[in-house]
Amino acid sequence: MSERLSSQVAAQLMAQLVARPCVLVFAGLDPSGGAGIAADLQAVAGQGAHALTVATALTVQDNDRVYGVQPVDGAMLLRQAQALLDKMTVRAVKIGIPGSAANARAIAEIIARLRARQPELPVVLDPVLASGHGDLLSRDDAVQALAPLLPLVTVLTPNGPEALALTGAAEPGAQALALRARGCRHVLITGGHGEGEEVVNRWFGPGATPAPRLSDTEPPQDARHWNWPRLGGAFHGSGCTLASAIAGQLALGMSMERALELAQQYCYRALRGAYTVAAGQRIPQRLPLI
Numbered sequence: 001m002s003e004r005l006s007s008q009v010a011a012q013l014m015a016q017l018v019a020r021p022c023v024l025v026f027a028g029l030d031p032s033g034g035a036g037i038a039a040d041l042q043a044v045a046g047q048g049a050h051a052l053t054v055a056t057a058l059t060v061q062d063n064d065r066v067y068g069v070q071p072v073d074g075a076m077l078l079r080q081a082q083a084l085l086d087k088m089t090v091r092a093v094k095i096g097i098p099g100s101a102a103n104a105r106a107i108a109e110i111i112a113r114l115r116a117r118q119p120e121l122p123v124v125l126d127p128v129l130a131s132g133h134g135d136l137l138s139r140d141d142a143v144q145a146l147a148p149l150l151p152l153v154t155v156l157t158p159n160g161p162e163a164l165a166l167t168g169a170a171e172p173g174a175q176a177l178a179l180r181a182r183g184c185r186h187v188l189i190t191g192g193h194g195e196g197e198e199v200v201n202r203w204f205g206p207g208a209t210p211a212p213r214l215s216d217t218e219p220p221q222d223a224r225h226w227n228w229p230r231l232g233g234a235f236h237g238s239g240c241t242l243a244s245a246i247a248g249q250l251a252l253g254m255s256m257e258r259a260l261e262l263a264q265q266y267c268y269r270a271l272r273g274a275y276t277v278a279a280g281q282r283i284p285q286r287l288p289l290i
Contacts, residue, residue, distance in 0.1 A: 022050050022052050022251070023044045023052065023091065023092045023244070024092070024094070025093075025094045025095075025096070026054050026056050026107050027054075027094075028055070028058070028059050028097045028099060029058050029059060030061055030237070031061065032062050032236065032277070032283075033283070034281070035061075035236055036096060036097070036237070037096075039240035039241055039244065039284070039286070040053065040094060040244040041053060043241045044244050044248040046245065047248030047249050047251075047252060047289055049091070055072055055077075056097060056099040056103050057071045062280075063281045063283065070099075071098075072099060074106045077107070078106050085110075090121065092251035093121065094123075094243055094244050096128055097128050098146070100145065101144065104148050108149055111152050115152070122251070123152055123155075124153075124244075124246050125146070125153045125156050126239050127156060128239060129143065129166075146166070150179070154185050154250070156186070157246065158189055158190070159189070159190045160191060160194055163179070172204075173223070175187075185205055186206070186256060188246075189202045198228060198230055199230050201225065201228070202224070202225045203224045203257075204223045206256075207255075228268050231271055231272060234280070234282070235271050235281055235282055235283070236280075237284055238270075238271055241267050241284050245262070246260060262289065
């Protein structure tokens with residue numbers, strides 16, 4: 001009997017050692033394997049977490065262009081998520097393209113259910129409005145489709161053009177003010193679409209150091225920035241990589257600042273080691289963080 005109990009205890013301890021926290025991912029299927037669900041799976045796994053993937057849309061695309069988007073039916077999206085939630089514990093949520101306004105509302109409903117049990121559950125939203133070539137990624141107006149999700153967001157990761165489209169403001173400080181006023185707790189505005197020898201990513205949110213005000217009438221807000229050497233060329237799935245890495249780190253229990261720091265390190269290394277599958281944008285090499 002004692003030997004049997006000892007083996008059971010050993011099995012339980014081993015299960016705890018190999019267990020990984022789960023990130024619930026809502027994203028589209030990219031057949032090229034560079035962005036969407038494929039990128040999220042790799043980036044979350046790279047942090048030492050596990051991605052539970054709910055498909056929001058089927059897309060027709062290669063490593064450069066998007067030729068078509070077919071949203072998944074909202075009822076099917078809910079069924080996908082519920083089957084996972086009935087058995088698994090979610091430690092963070094990552095959202096890519098919802099595919100439609102109806103799907104965005106369905107995702108918001110799922111998050112509300114999760115937050116009823118886990119009020120501090122981290123939610124990371126990569127507000128992908130279009131491909132790098134401007135191809136649309138939603139059947140509806142992409143900006144309006146995100147409206148029900150913004151009040152639920154823990155971390156929003158727009159690039160410069162996305163922050164402009166979401167707010168109409170030109171300056172990062174003003175953009176962050178507008179987005180935080182809509183409910184986003186933390187905003188990380190990335191500078192990959194800018195110019196210069198360095199990419200500057202700016203974090204606005206509780207816990208960062210105060211940033212200079214743009215005018216005397218603007219209220220003070222918290223901010224921190226990171227500078228990364230600008231890499232040549234273009235990449236397919238860089239935004240997915242960064243947002244999923246942040247979600248993975250938050251699922252592991254990292255502080256917000258540490259999660260943002262490690263996720264950016266991971267994303268930069270993935271882009272620096274990017275490889276080609278065809279002419280055009282390169283694919284980030286999403287290896288484990290350690």
